[in-house]
Amino acid sequence: MQKNLVIVESPAKAKTIEKFLGKDYKVMSSYGHIRDLKKKELSIDTDTFTPDYEIPEEKKKLVTELKNSAKNSEKVWLASDEDREGEAISWHLCEVLGLDEEKTNRIVFHEITKPAILEAIKHPRHLDMNLVNAQQARRVLDRLVGFRLSPVLWRKVKPALSAGRVQSVAVRLIVEREREIQAFKSETYYRVTAVFAVPNEDGTMSEVKAELDKRFATHDEVLAFLDKCKGSTFTVAGIVKKPMKRTPAPPFTTSTLQQEAARKLGFTVSQTMMVAQHLYENGRITYMRTDSVNLSSLCINSSKAEITSLWGEEYSKPRQYHTHSKGAQEAHEAIRPTYMDATSIDGTQQEKRLYDLIWKRTAASQMADAQIEKTTVTIRLSDADEQFVANGEVVKFDGFLKVYRESSDDEADGQEDTSHTLPPMTEGEQLQRSEITATQRFSQGPVRYTEASLVRKLEELGIGRPSTYAPTISTIQQREYVQKGDKKGEERLYTVDTLKGNAITNRTKTEMAGNEKGKLLPTDIGIVVNDFLMKYFPAIMDYNFTAKVEQQFDTIAEGKAQWTAMLENFYKKFEPTVEKTMNTREEHKAGERELGTEPATGRPVFVKIGRFGPVVQIGKAEDKDKPRFAQLPADKSMETITLDEALELFRLPRTLGEYEGTPVVIGSGRFGPYVMHDKKYVSLPKTENPLTVTLDTAIELIRNKRQQETQRHIKTFEDEPKLEVMNGRYGPYLAYDGKNYRLPKAMHDKAAELTLEECMNVINNSKKK
DNA sequence: CAGTGAGCGAGCTTCCGCTTGACTT
Numbered sequence: 040m041q042k043n044l045v046i047v048e049s050p051a052k053a054k055t056i057e058k059f060l061g062k063d064y065k066v067m068s069s070y071g072h073i074r075d076l077k078k079k080e081l082s083i084d085t086d087t088f089t090p091d092y093e094i095p096e097e098k099k100k101l102v103t104e105l106k107n108s109a110k111n112s113e114k115v116w117l118a119s120d121e122d123r124e125g126e127a128i129s130w131h132l133c134e135v136l137g138l139d140e141e142k143t144n145r146i147v148f149h150e151i152t153k154p155a156i157l158e159a160i161k162h163p164r165h166l167d168m169n170l171v172n173a174q175q176a177r178r179v180l181d182r183l184v185g186f187r188l189s190p191v192l193w194r195k196v197k198p199a200l201s202a203g204r205v206q207s208v209a210v211r212l213i214v215e216r217e218r219e220i221q222a223f224k225s226e227t228y229y230r231v232t233a234v235f236a237v238p239n240e241d242g243t244m245s246e247v248k249a250e251l252d253k254r255f256a257t258h259d260e261v262l263a264f265l266d267k268c269k270g271s272t273f274t275v276a277g278i279v280k281k282p283m284k285r286t287p288a289p290p291f292t293t294s295t296l297q298q299e300a301a302r303k304l305g306f307t308v309s310q311t312m313m314v315a316q317h318l319y320e321n322g323r324i325t326y327m328r329t330d331s332v333n334l335s336s337l338c339i340n341s342s343k344a345e346i347t348s349l350w351g352e353e354y355s356k357p358r359q360y361h362t363h364s365k366g367a368q369e370a371h372e373a374i375r376p377t378y379m380d381a382t383s384i385d386g387t388q389q390e391k392r393l394y395d396l397i398w399k400r401t402a403a404s405q406m407a408d409a410q411i412e413k414t415t416v417t418i419r420l421s422d423a424d425e426q427f428v429a430n431g432e433v434v435k436f437d438g439f440l441k442v443y444r445e446s447s448d449d450e451a452d453g454q455e456d457t458s459h460t461l462p463p464m465t466e467g468e469q470l471q472r473s474e475i476t477a478t479q480r481f482s483q484g485p486v487r488y489t490e491a492s493l494v495r496k497l498e499e500l501g502i503g504r505p506s507t508y509a510p511t512i513s514t515i516q517q518r519e520y521v522q523k524g525d526k527k528g529e530e531r532l533y534t535v536d537t538l539k540g541n542a543i544t545n546r547t548k549t550e551m552a553g554n555e556k557g558k559l560l561p562t563d564i565g566i567v568v569n570d571f572l573m574k575y576f577p578a579i580m581d582y583n584f585t586a587k588v589e590q591q592f593d594t595i596a597e598g599k600a601q602w603t604a605m606l607e608n609f610y611k612k613f614e615p616t617v618e619k620t621m622n623t624r625e626e627h628k629a630g631e632r633e634l635g636t637e638p639a640t641g642r643p644v645f646v647k648i649g650r651f652g653p654v655v656q657i658g659k660a661e662d663k664d665k666p667r668f669a670q671l672p673a674d675k676s677m678e679t680i681t682l683d684e685a686l687e688l689f690r691l692p693r694t695l696g697e698y699e700g701t702p703v704v705i706g707s708g709r710f711g712p713y714v715m716h717d718k719k720y721v722s723l724p725k726t727e728n729p730l731t732v733t734l735d736t737a738i739e740l741i742r743n744k745r746q747q748e749t750q751r752h753i754k755t756f757e758d759e760p761k762l763e764v765m766n767g768r769y770g771p772y773l774a775y776d777g778k779n780y781r782l783p784k785a786m787h788d789k790a791a792e793l794t795l796e797e798c799m800n801v802i803n804n805s806k807k808k
Numbered sequence: 809c810a811g812t813g814a815g816c817g818a819g820c821t822t823c824c825g826c827t828t829g830a831c832t833t
Contacts, residue, residue: 048827071827079822097829124826178824185823192822199821206823316828328826506825650816668816706813713813720813751810767810779810 041065044112046105046132048119051320052151056118059153060160067108069119073098074131076178081186083179085614088606090179094135102135109136114144116163120370121147123596127174130166140166150335150372151325173596176605180204180588183610184579187617188572194621196568196629197648201518204585205503205511207572210520211580212496213488214561214569223484225552229255231264231477233427235273235418235470237462245462247470249418249429254480258534261477264423265538271422273470279415284408287439289332289360290373290401293505294498296327299400301491302446304392308490309509314393315374322377323384324397328505329371330498332360334404338372341379342405350441356407364498375401399443406439414461418470431461448492479533487526487558502585519652520565528554563653563677567630575620578612635682644685646677653677655685672707687730695734703737705729716741756795764790764798773798780805 043064047053050068057066074092076082082091094102109115115138117129129145132138144163148155181204188202231251236244255261291299296315300306306314315327334342339357346355360373376398384394412435418427434440464470488496494508503511515521531552537544561569573580581587588609594600631647634655642658649656649668653676658666669688671677692706692715704715705723712729714721714737721744723729727736753771754764761776771790773780780802786793 050828069827070829072825075825076823120826128826174825181824183823187822189822193820201822203823320828504825506827511824651814654816670815711813715813720811722812765810770810772810774810781810 041108041112043114043116044108045116045118046129048125048128049326051322052326055151055322056156059156065108065112067105069105069128069132070098070101072124072128072131073102073105074135076182081182083182085183085610088179088603088610090175092131105132106136109138116144116146116160117166118146118148118159121149122370123170123174123177123592125370126167126170127178130168130171133166150337152335152337169598170596172602173592176595176602177588177592179606180609183606183613187614188576188579191575191617191620192568192571195623195625196571197564197650197652200564200568201514202568202572202579204579204588205497205507206514206518206520207569207580208500208502208582208584209493209497209511210515210561210565211569211573211582212493213515213521213559214566216485216488217561217566219485220487225481225484227256227479227481229258229261229477230480231255231261231475233273233418233475234473236473237464237470239462246473247416247429247461247464249416249427251425252428253425255477258479258536261536262543264425265475265477265536265543267423268420268472268475268538269541271420271472273427273472274419274421275416275464275466275468275470276419276426277415277417278464278466281413281415282435283411283413285411285438285440286408287358287403287406287443288400288445290334290375290404291397292330292332292362292364292373293328293508294330294494296374296397297494297508298491299396299446300393301489302448303396304389306389306393308494308512310389311393312509314387314389317386317390318384318394318397321386323381323386323390323394324377325373325375326371327374329374330364330367330505331362331371332373333362334360334373334375334401338375338379338401339405342402345379345382346402346406353436354406354438354441356438357405360404364501373401403439403443406442407436409434409438409440410436416461416464429461431459433460448486448489473539475538477536479535481531481533481552484553487555487560489558490523493559500582500585501589502582515565518564519562520568521559522562523557524560526553526555526558526560528552563630563671564648566678567648571629576616630677632677634680634685637686644682646671646680646685648677655680655688657689690730693730695732695737698734698738698741703734703741705732705737714740719744753791754793756798759795759799762795762798764793766790773801775802 045056045060045064045066046069047056047066048069048071050070053066053068057064060066074094076090077093078095083089084091115136117132119125119128119132125147133140133143143166145166146159146163148159185201185203189200192200192202233249233251235247235249237247239245255264288295297308297311300311301308312327315324318324319327339359343355343357374397376394379398379401382398384391386394412433414431414433416429416431418429420426490512493512497503497508497511516523528551530549532547532549535546535548537546578584591600591605595602595605629648631645633643633645635644636642637644637657640657642662644655644657646653646655651670653671655669655671656666658664660666667689671680672688675684691712692704695703695705697703698716701717706713706715707729712723714723716737719741721740723732723740751766752763753766756762763774765772765774770787771782773782775798782790782801786797786801
């Protein structure tokens with residue numbers, strides 16, 4: 040008979056703890072939740088709000104193992120995380136394993152160290168049913184919202200769509216940001232900078248850059264000002280030195296790690312989580328799904344030792360951080376290296392880089408402030424009221440800046456770091472002007488979200504949890520509410536006026552404005568679904584909805600409210616809205632927009648969301664003649680497409696004539712326009728317009744393609760029919776068993792003479808990698 | 809990387825959180 044069984048949530052944690060506890064303890068993992076609502080049904084009695092739980096198929100084997108182990112143990116310790124979800128996991132274990140609730144030993148530890156765990160074992164408690172009920176309320180509410188709302192979308196918008204407390208608000212953020220950008224009107228202004236020459240002690244000259252304390256609204260004001268500068272003298276009116284300090288950012292949470300890895304390493308949110316998972320499983324870092332910035336005393340002490348030995352005592356400053364983000368539950372520590380004395384690790388390139396980032400952020404958080412001296416010099420003009428201001432920054436003591444500096448999202452916007460020194464100047468000193476420049480600028484509109492900045496916004500609103508940020512972002516892309524893509528900016532003209540000597544020169548330059556890469560853009564479906572939900576379910580779409588229900592979950596957790604009563608309250612308002620919306624007349628009409636009529640027939644032309652996405656339709660379903668359909672191309676949107684653009688789409692496919700007795704047709708497919716002849720397709724080059732291309736050109740394209748086809752097969756082998764030497768766009772390659780393999784450059788010239796053995800060598804070598 | 813190319817009448821689809829594999833690419 041086994042003495043003790045300890046159950047934790049994660050297998051990596053189980054392995055570590057087992058070492059600390061010795062042979063009287065067996066440690067197993069539940070791999071998260073072991074029971075949930077049924078997958079395909081609502082699984083909730085909507086009169087009593089009783090959930091109907093089941094053990095999912097993929098967990099059955101694990102549960103049997105846990106059951107057997109529990110039966111053969113004298114004592115079972117439930118050691119899931121100390122938060123709402125963790126408490127519920129313990130309760131489900133209790134129920135499923137048939138443990139006696141009164142005799143349950145529920146324990147929690149705040150850090151994975153031997154003393155902490157031995158201490159926890161000394162203080163077992165019972166299950167906190169209030170906390171469990173708060174979790175049940177959370178789970179049931181999310182199911183009700185998701186499973187009652189989604190079918191409304193299936194009927195009113197398009198099949199297989201989804202809605203939920205978290206994802207729908209995430210889409211709303213992106214849709215609204217896009218509308219803000221559309222509505223934004225950029226205003227122009229003029230920024231004036233001056234360069235002065237200042238003599239150094241050794242007789243050489245230094246340059247000082249200063250900016251005018253006023254921005255001009257019109258070009259006339261600029262010219263008037265530059266004119267005044269011509270005869271003006273420039274005098275140093277004041278020098279102010281101010282000491283400043285900069286403090287390090289707190290250690291990483293899931294959300295801040297995702298943001299920094301995106302900015303500094305270019306990782307996607309899910310990439311970051313995958314790499315972090317590896318580091319965690321290899322014992323390199325603490326748990327990677329956390330909203331806590333807390334560091335264990337172990338880490339604080341070893342950081343101090345490490346920093347002192349690397350850079351000296353003056354660089355060390357132990358700090359305790361406290362979490363105050365909305366809805367934080369603090370079941371774990373911050374994300375940090377398990378051993379601070381490991382300054383680097385073995386692993387893949389990505390693992391090394393992410394580890395390095397985590398190590399530096401953690402170390403910096405335990406380091407001294409940076410001491411900076413900021414110097415501000417004001418320069419007065421004799422002939423104008425405005426003043427120039429020059430700023431200098433000197434780092435007196437670098438402190439944490441030695442290892443780490445946090446990035447910000449809008450860093451790339453020309454606001455480069457201004458840390459530079461000023462040459463010595465004295466009050467009353469006259470400066471020699473060398474050049475004054477007025478540059479036209481434009482006010483910056485809102486920027487689109489990236490994956491990482493959306494995560495930050497969601498966390499700020501208290502929506503979603505560390506374990507769901509990455510999945511939420513992929514869900515809204517999978518449902519095609521949102522697309523990651525590039526938005527091309529527009530070319531813009533701006534003027535630069537320069538005063539040099541006594542002459543003012545004017546130049547006009549061009550720049551690209553509003554160029555954005557890898558940003559989240561709403562699709563037509565995303566916009567339509569959002570507008571629909573905003574119209575009928577504003578309460579769910581409210582940015583504060585989650586915060587409001589979280590407050591109620593907290594009240595339940597404190598034992599001051601009944602969880603089923605809370606759900607009843609919610610449902611009695613929610614359910615009638617669902618019913619009402621379901622029963623509105625209009626089906627699949629959301630987002631429909633009439634563009635006008637087709638000139639030839641007078642039939643109505645409109646855009647709508649069809650079975651397979653946005654389409655243009657001519658005529659109505661009830662008409663005598665069947666309606667015609669055309670899918671919206673990727674570069675057009677339902678909100679902005681015009682009647683003419685819509686009618687263009689119906690000019691394809693068109694038949695050009697016949698060749699070798701079969702028709703030649705120009706069509707438009709997923710990959711652009713093509714020529715179809717005898718069931719074979721040839722892509723139309725970009726230089727040809729599908730609406731005007733001639734039969735002769737099309738025939739030429741068909742012939743070219745045929746010739747290419749004959750040259751594609753270089754060599755086949757009798758002994759191995761699955762293998763073939765092919766000729767592709769990038770030279771010869773091998774095709775074997777449905778896969779393609781690159782041929783080394785040296786073998787390109789003798790591709791036609793390759794032997795079977797040589798080919799198989801290439802294939803086996805590349806398979807090894 | 810290496811070729812691709814539709815129609816709008818199968819029944820099904822869906823939530824949020826907690827955790828990792830076992831599958832391919």
